[in-house]
Amino acid sequence: MLTGDPHAKPKGVERVASSRGDQREWAGMLSKDVSFLLVLTGALGVKEIDRLIRKLELEKEILAEETEERDDTAYDSFPRDDSRVQVFRSWPVQTQLVENTGIFGYYPAYKRWGTVSTIAALYEVGKVWAQRHPLPHPRVPVGDISLQGGGDIDGHDSHETGRDVDMRPIRNDGVEGPLYWWDSVYSHELTQELIDIIYCNGVVQVKVIGFNDPQIQGCANWDNHDNHLHVRFWFADQNPGFPKLQLGQSNHPPVREFQRRINNWYERTGSSTRIATDGDFGQNTFSAAKEFQVAMSLEADGIAGKDTWAASLNFVIA
Numbered sequence: 001m002l003t004g005d006p007h008a009k010p011k012g013v014e015r016v017a018s019s020r021g022d023q024r025e026w027a028g029m030l031s032k033d034v035s036f037l038l039v040l041t042g043a044l045g046v047k048e049i050d051r052l053i054r055k056l057e058l059e060k061e062i063l064a065e066e067t068e069e070r071d072d073t074a075y076d077s078f079p080r081d082d083s084r085v086q087v088f089r090s091w092p093v094q095t096q097l098v099e100n101t102g103i104f105g106y107y108p109a110y111k112r113w114g115t116v117s118t119i120a121a122l123y124e125v126g127k128v129w130a131q132r133h134p135l136p137h138p139r140v141p142v143g144d145i146s147l148q149g150g151g152d153i154d155g156h157d158s159h160e161t162g163r164d165v166d167m168r169p170i171r172n173d174g175v176e177g178p179l180y181w182w183d184s185v186y187s188h189e190l191t192q193e194l195i196d197i198i199y200c201n202g203v204v205q206v207k208v209i210g211f212n213d214p215q216i217q218g219c220a221n222w223d224n225h226d227n228h229l230h231v232r233f234w235f236a237d238q239n240p241g242f243p244k245l246q247l248g249q250s251n252h253p254p255v256r257e258f259q260r261r262i263n264n265w266y267e268r269t270g271s272s273t274r275i276a277t278d279g280d281f282g283q284n285t286f287s288a289a290k291e292f293q294v295a296m297s298l299e300a301d302g303i304a305g306k307d308t309w310a311a312s313l314n315f316v317i318a
Ligand SMILES: [Zn+2]
Pocket: 007, 159, 164, 165, 166, 229, 230, 231
């Protein structure tokens, strides 16, 4: 974002944080009360406990970051003297995004530095996009990421740690240019497709995307995010790889991208079968996933993990 259009703190974040009060209490209970843990172990089993603790730790971390994001003064000086900055520092912001046939930068290149996983993830997104929408179609539009080395950057409250990426929505007129989601040149469909692809880049998972098209899936509503998506990836050690897909997930962007690839595979095999590309992992998608796994000589469990995703990369296009 430019300074004239300040990248304000997302309003949605405060709503989310306040609605998480009960989870905060749970997190506190879990970390303090050992006897409570023992009771849970008896009731749920160790595996389930592990899962719960991991979930609560993630919640705690998200809360901590959201608190940080709401605190303007926290960004007044850099480096900040707190442990989180030390954690961030273990992921150097020393990789610069270079334009290619799948990606273009709409702001100066000196603000396009990220962690190695952020940049690798963007290249994967660009690779898939370029296969499906080759030139002269618009490439994936990338704005500010971070300065080299990270730290305070003009016009942003975040973008300090090399894993926040601004991206424009996609236009329906083939132009690589700016727009708002309410403009007539805005393509809801192509923008949703871009979001779906971002979610399953395979390098590092997406923590949150802020964008205000009310019909879009997989985004949180944030103030001032009407003309760009704000994509925040996890750090590479926190949540690497592809998202795991399984029966029961709904309104889930990576499920829709997976469904597209399954349909491409059907088309390639000459089958007339198609599944809905709706982001809902129901029985049809489950059966199709198993069919696909059998054809790829993978374990046919109907769950899309690393190997199934890797095989799907051969079917980005029909
Ligand atoms: Zn941003």
